[in-house]
Amino acid sequence: MSLVSAAxxxxxxxxxxxxxxxxxGDGAWAITRPISLVVVSCGLxxxxxxxxxxxxxxxxxxxxxxxxxxxxxxxxGIAKDLIGSKEFLRFVPLLFSLFMIILVNxxxxxxxxFSYPTFSRIGFPIALSLIVWVVFHAVGxxxxxxxxxxxxxxxxxxxxxxxxxxxxxxxxxxLFTRPVTLALRLFGNMFAxxxxxxxxxxxxxxxxxxxxxxVIAGGVTWIFxxxxxxxxxxxxFLQAYVFTLLSALYIGGALADDH
Amino acid sequence: MTxxxxxxxxxxxxxxxxxxxxxxxxxxxxxxxxQPEARGMLQPIAFLGMAITEALAIFGIALAFVFRG
Numbered sequence: 001m002s003l004v005s006a007a008x009x010x011x012x013x014x015x016x017x018x019x020x021x022x023x024x025g026d027g028a029w030a031i032t033r034p035i036s037l038v039v040v041s042c043g044l045x046x047x048x049x050x051x052x053x054x055x056x057x058x059x060x061x062x063x064x065x066x067x068x069x070x071x072x073x074x075x076x077g078i079a080k081d082l083i084g085s086k087e088f089l090r091f092v093p094l095l096f097s098l099f100m101i102i103l104v105n106x107x108x109x110x111x112x113x114f115s116y117p118t119f120s121r122i123g124f125p126i127a128l129s130l131i132v133w134v135v136f137h138a139v140g141x142x143x144x145x146x147x148x149x150x151x152x153x154x155x156x157x158x159x160x161x162x163x164x165x166x167x168x169x170x171x172x173x174x175l176f177t178r179p180v181t182l183a184l185r186l187f188g189n190m191f192a193x194x195x196x197x198x199x200x201x202x203x204x205x206x207x208x209x210x211x212x213x214x215v216i217a218g219g220v221t222w223i224f225x226x227x228x229x230x231x232x233x234x235x236x237f238l239q240a241y242v243f244t245l246l247s248a249l250y251i252g253g254a255l256a257d258d259h
Numbered sequence: 260m261t262x263x264x265x266x267x268x269x270x271x272x273x274x275x276x277x278x279x280x281x282x283x284x285x286x287x288x289x290x291x292x293x294q295p296e297a298r299g300m301l302q303p304i305a306f307l308g309m310a311i312t313e314a315l316a317i318f319g320i321a322l323a324f325v326f327r328g
Contacts, residue, residue, distance in 0.1 A: 016324060081303060181314040188317035242310045245303060 140254030
């Protein structure tokens with residue numbers, strides 16, 4: 001915000017510093033804008049879900065219809081397809097919570113009073129992906145036993161010399177690559193998308209206020225900022241969908257009899 | 260002219276995942292066009308492939324910020 005109001009003498013591109021916005025205090029224990037947005041989003045989700053499902057009607061209201069559509073998509077489109085119709089039901093609450101909290105927090109990135117995608121701070125996606133990581137290893141070990149689970153990582157029927165290298169590859173994938181990519185994908189998309197919008201808007205403002213031929217370029221830049229905002233809405237929905245999809249896939253993979 | 264070479268590097272490294280994501284959706288559109296009833300089955304696979312391919316670009320942007328000096 002200070003970037004826009006400052007008298008532009010030389011343009012400084014927005015960087016990582018824009019995302020550090022403490023409200024109360026400073027340093028590691030500061031209450032920042034994203035953490036307060038998470039609290040707001042939880043309140044909003046609880047209020048919305050309670051309000052739309054309290055009076056269950058045979059002919060659903062618009063709110064109930066929306067909730068049912070989202071729930072149906074997570075339950076049938078993601079959980080049932082990827083975990084399998086036998087065991088998917090106990091993971092639906094987790095997947096639905098993940099989807100709702102990511103979706104609402106991502107949409108905060110383009111809704112004006114909030115205007116900050118919570119998951120553009122790396123700590124938040126790490127927390128979510130840690131939950132998923134613990135869950136899919138835990139359910140896999142519960143089903144196959146501790147040693148059986150690690151053994152099930154290697155596909156059967158491999159020649160003897162190949163078992164050890166494949167096992168290490170699968171170990172790295174399961175323990176490291178999966179949680180890291182899960183967190184980084186959400187973070188990267190939200191961070192890059194938001195910084196792009198900030199760049200278009202502050203850059204456009206700089207060009208509009210410098211006069212001359214640059215005014216036209218500034219106007220075009222602001223039109224592009226609008227286009228990018230619309231594109232961001234698509235990306236934000238897609239990332240919530242992809243995160244839930246991959247979580248379901250990892251859980252389904254851990255539960256499957258053979259990888 | 261001042262700046263950071265990491266940003267240029269990220270631009271170059273985004274070419275690969277860009278082509279990859281394009282190929283995945285080309286195959287997905289082809290599949291749905293040939294057999295529209297397979298859409299529900301193909302959609303998770305397409306998005307899964309996109310997510311995995313895109314991870315490379317995401318690593319790239321993370322590293323571009325890590326190594327920007």
